[in-house]
């Protein structure tokens with residue numbers, strides 16, 4: 001595979017500074033033990049309040065730092081929001097956008113997610129754009145239509161710069177698999193990932209499409225990671241619950257070892 005695998009931990013609204021310190025300490029220790037092994041890129045996305053402390057702890061390591069959300073707006077009167085620049089200022093290089101919890105609980109639609117993506121690129125961040133169908137949509141045979149709509153919304157908003165387009169990360173997260181213990185089968189994941197890859201080829205051409213990474217998210221655990229990651233269009237994972245335990249997160253990272 002020409003794409004480097006990426007395992008990203010979305011800590012969601014979990015972790016006071018002490019717990020965040022313990023968690024990232026455990027991840028760093030485990031990675032140290034794996035030194036010299038061919039492991040994937042590793043990203044942690046702590047809650048905003050812990051980003052800076054976690055950033056200090058991972059300084060000098062290969063672990064990358066990301067935010068879980070950001071505003072579409074430039075600095076100004078937006079109480080409670082943060083800009084992408086604020087994330088880069090404290091060492092973030094990635095930002096998760098359009099997570100299903102943001103879409104379902106905070107009314108984020110694909111147009112807003114696309115505008116946030118523009119702002120993320122502008123502020124020097126690599127966007128991880130989440131997409132995925134609900135159980136009802138899957139059961140009524142609408143999975144690929146939903147994915148088509150969600151992915152199509154971002155194309156007109158991608159930067160013209162080829163290198164930036166190639167940085168884009170998409171995360172296919174079936175809503176019914178997030179935090180439920182129900183995982184898509186490797187075949188279900190591959191079917192949707194291949195569909196997304198084809199859309200990328202049609203819209204952006206072979207070269208760019210072959211570089212964009214598509215992560216799978218939804219109840220990935222150490223015991224199912226390797227089989228899901230073995231699928232040709234699955235380039236890594238966006239991990240929720242299992243990212244909160246260093247041992248589990250490391251077990252998922254091990255799913256990428258050759």
Ligand code: PEP
Nearest residue numbers: 178179217218219240241
């Ligand atoms: C997520 O929230 O992005 C996620 C995939 O959660 P979980 O791994 O807990 O299903």
